[in-house]
Amino acid sequence: MTGIDDVARALGVSTATVSRALRGLPGVSAATRGKVLAKAEELGYVASSSAAHLASGRTMAMGVLLPLIDRWYFSSALEGVDRALRAAGYDMVVFSLGGTGLNRDRVFHRSMLRKRIDALLVMCMELTPEELAALQQLDYPNVTIGGYVDGLRNVSIDDGGAATDAMEYLIGLGHTRIAHVRGGGEYGIEFAVPQQREEAYRAALERHGLEARPQWLITGEFRFLESKLAAARLFDQPGERPTAVFASSDEMAFGVLVAAQERGIRVPEELSVIGIDDHEFAEPIGLTTVRQSPEDQGSYAAELLLGELQGAPRLATPPFQPHELIIRRSTAPPPSS
Amino acid sequence: MTGIDDVARALGVSTATVSRALRGLPGVSAATRGKVLAKAEELGYVASSSAAHLASGRTMAMGVLLPLIDRWYFSSALEGVDRALRAAGYDMVVFSLGGTGLNRDRVFHRSMLRKRIDALLVMCMELTPEELAALQQLDYPNVTIGGYVDGLRNVSIDDGGAATDAMEYLIGLGHTRIAHVRGGGEYGIEFAVPQQREEAYRAALERHGLEARPQWLITGEFRFLESKLAAARLFDQPGERPTAVFASSDEMAFGVLVAAQERGIRVPEELSVIGIDDHEFAEPIGLTTVRQSPEDQGSYAAELLLGELQGAPRLATPPFQPHELIIRRSTAPPPSS
DNA sequence: GTGAAAGCGCTAACAT
DNA sequence: ATGTTAGCGCTTTCAC
Numbered sequence: 001m002t003g004i005d006d007v008a009r010a011l012g013v014s015t016a017t018v019s020r021a022l023r024g025l026p027g028v029s030a031a032t033r034g035k036v037l038a039k040a041e042e043l044g045y046v047a048s049s050s051a052a053h054l055a056s057g058r059t060m061a062m063g064v065l066l067p068l069i070d071r072w073y074f075s076s077a078l079e080g081v082d083r084a085l086r087a088a089g090y091d092m093v094v095f096s097l098g099g100t101g102l103n104r105d106r107v108f109h110r111s112m113l114r115k116r117i118d119a120l121l122v123m124c125m126e127l128t129p130e131e132l133a134a135l136q137q138l139d140y141p142n143v144t145i146g147g148y149v150d151g152l153r154n155v156s157i158d159d160g161g162a163a164t165d166a167m168e169y170l171i172g173l174g175h176t177r178i179a180h181v182r183g184g185g186e187y188g189i190e191f192a193v194p195q196q197r198e199e200a201y202r203a204a205l206e207r208h209g210l211e212a213r214p215q216w217l218i219t220g221e222f223r224f225l226e227s228k229l230a231a232a233r234l235f236d237q238p239g240e241r242p243t244a245v246f247a248s249s250d251e252m253a254f255g256v257l258v259a260a261q262e263r264g265i266r267v268p269e270e271l272s273v274i275g276i277d278d279h280e281f282a283e284p285i286g287l288t289t290v291r292q293s294p295e296d297q298g299s300y301a302a303e304l305l306l307g308e309l310q311g312a313p314r315l316a317t318p319p320f321q322p323h324e325l326i327i328r329r330s331t332a333p334p335p336s337s
Numbered sequence: 338m339t340g341i342d343d344v345a346r347a348l349g350v351s352t353a354t355v356s357r358a359l360r361g362l363p364g365v366s367a368a369t370r371g372k373v374l375a376k377a378e379e380l381g382y383v384a385s386s387s388a389a390h391l392a393s394g395r396t397m398a399m400g401v402l403l404p405l406i407d408r409w410y411f412s413s414a415l416e417g418v419d420r421a422l423r424a425a426g427y428d429m430v431v432f433s434l435g436g437t438g439l440n441r442d443r444v445f446h447r448s449m450l451r452k453r454i455d456a457l458l459v460m461c462m463e464l465t466p467e468e469l470a471a472l473q474q475l476d477y478p479n480v481t482i483g484g485y486v487d488g489l490r491n492v493s494i495d496d497g498g499a500a501t502d503a504m505e506y507l508i509g510l511g512h513t514r515i516a517h518v519r520g521g522g523e524y525g526i527e528f529a530v531p532q533q534r535e536e537a538y539r540a541a542l543e544r545h546g547l548e549a550r551p552q553w554l555i556t557g558e559f560r561f562l563e564s565k566l567a568a569a570r571l572f573d574q575p576g577e578r579p580t581a582v583f584a585s586s587d588e589m590a591f592g593v594l595v596a597a598q599e600r601g602i603r604v605p606e607e608l609s610v611i612g613i614d615d616h617e618f619a620e621p622i623g624l625t626t627v628r629q630s631p632e633d634q635g636s637y638a639a640e641l642l643l644g645e646l647q648g649a650p651r652l653a654t655p656p657f658q659p660h661e662l663i664i665r666r667s668t669a670p671p672p673s674s
Numbered sequence: 675g676t677g678a679a680a681g682c683g684c685t686a687a688c689a690t
Numbered sequence: 691a692t693g694t695t696a697g698c699g700c701t702t703t704c705a706c
Contacts, residue, residue, distance in 0.1 A: 388699035
């Protein structure tokens with residue numbers, strides 16, 4: 001594998017010159033720089049990141065810690081992170097917990113500590129006090145995406161605000177019997193988010209003098225299947241049915257939609273459904289939702305860290321990322337009873 | 338940050354002993370090893386991967402190159418790769434093209450060449466001859482997942498076989514008017530897969546003396562929305578309608594389902610729909626499909642490479658990964674006309 | 675079973 | 691503008 005000496009020797013210059021030229025540092029004549037670039041290209045030379053790290057202290061890589069990859073929010077956010085890192089010439093190393101609580105300490109006590117990265121993005125994780133301590137001890141620049149961890153900065157939408165927007169919209173349409181499908185805190189995935197949204201649900205009901213019926217608060221684990229099952233149980237309850245369902249995510253809203261459809265409950269005539277996310281499937285299905293962009297949140301968070309690595313002042317409180325109500329066909333005024 | 342010397346000094350042993358003890362190498366007494374392990378734990382010492390790489394030649398990291406993260410197959414396969422790597426103590430560095438053709442050469446000529454990884458997994462990519470050459474020149478052990486690249490080994494299901502199973506099932510039910518939604522080769526994503534499935538579709542029709550109508554072969558780009566639009570056009574064509582649709586992926590089958598539903602076409606009474614994948618949503622929706630497990634394919638591929646890095650003989654032709662017909666509610670015999 | 679020391683391939687400080 | 695050189699923090703011979 002061709003090294004910096006090969007390039008230097010081929011040109012009769014020193015390795016320092018090659019290093020400087022390749023990294024665009026000052027102190028190299030245009031002519032020399034040109035020759036170096038050409039020769040490096042010709043020989044297919046690229047610096048070894050390990051050697052560069054050892055010598056410079058920078059790995060040019062960033063880590064992402066997440067509970068699971070294969071979930072809409074996570075993979076979208078990962079895409080955004082990668083986009084920002086790619087543009088900055090950084091590599092992305094991904095630490096997934098794989099959806100289980102196992103391996104957690106392995107990740108915390110081996111991988112992340114291997115000094116492979118310059119900064120760390122923590123995605124939607126609920127950390128134990130020990131893990132938080134371990135993380136802070138590493139003292140990488142870090143930031144959380146889509147999850148509040150005490151003592152860490154967070155990049156996300158205003159979850160309470162987004163949920164409030166959804167509720168106010170339903171209430172504004174005239175709904176008074178509103179159910180809520182909340183997400184769950186499985187696998188140590190973030191729990192502050194579903195909780196904040198639930199609180200906004202309750203607060204909206206209360207603000208408008210509406211009844212919060214315990215049996216209308218159901219749990220969907222942030223998943224389609226679980227939500228469909230929970231919605232089925234909701235619809236099959238004796239007595240009055242809600243005229244609207246506010247789901248804490250689009251995937252869960254899809255579950256509600258399918259459960260309703262299987263029972264012949266017409267949407268939106270008999271039942272309004274609203275979600276949060278603007279998942280790829282939401283538009284084709286006609287789901288009203290509150291849009292957020294995990295991809296933008298990911299790239300914003302990555303850029304934040306990238307900037308700080310380059311000496312930008314530390315931003316103590318990242319601003320809320322935007323959310324927006326998107327009205328489609330799944331919501332309408334309640335049936336005039 | 339605590340280094341190997343700190344541990345050695347604290348114990349009054351040499352760095353060589355610490356290194357050996359920590360890596361489980363022979364030539365260390367049980368007593369010494371115990372002390373070293375305890376002290377390392379106490380000091381929170383973990384070897385720097387860069388320094389270890391430089392000295393040993395091994396990075397203990399594997400790269401994954403893919404066109405996009407945020408897509409069912411990709412993120413599931415990534416999860417599987419990560420699972421296998423995690424178990425082996427390897428880290429995963431992800432190179433995404435981000436769904437565009439841009440940055441391709443950046444990835445090929447910078448990131449991947451940085452000697453950050455010991456082996457490379459290439460996921461569902463169509464490579465230019467130059468890229469293939471670049472890749473082979475790197476001479477990382479490598480393997481492809483879910484995409485055939487000339488000259489590289491591939492881990493995937495038997496795509497032709499899977500498509501044949503789907504078609505034979507529909508034909509066995511009595512269908513004679515069968516449409517096909519094929520995937521597309523956008524963004525330089527693999528194109529052999531949709532093509533092989535399409536060929537199996539054609540071959541099955543021909544084998545049974547059924548007509549292949551060009552207007553019944555539509556393209557869904559492996560996406561829900563595009564597939565729904567294409568299916569809508571299909572259903573709105575004048576003349577006879579197909580009684581069954583074979584979609585090359587579940588997400589595209591969902592599009593067909595929604596397009597049918599919007600037109601009041603009853604499934605499965607008037608229209609049977611079958612997909613490939615067994616996407617998370619397939620079961621709750623009742624979609625008949627041919628199951629594959631990208632996660633298992635990912636971990637199989639990773640383990641293959643991991644084994645070879647440890648000296649296992651090179652497997653020239655990885656076996657096909659399993660697929661299985663899963664019959665649900667979206668298929669039935671055609672309406673008796 | 676253990677230690678000393680020579681690198682691994684770069685970068686950065688210091689010379690020139 | 692360019693060269694020299696001392697590390698960066700490990701692993702791995704080679705001695706003992």
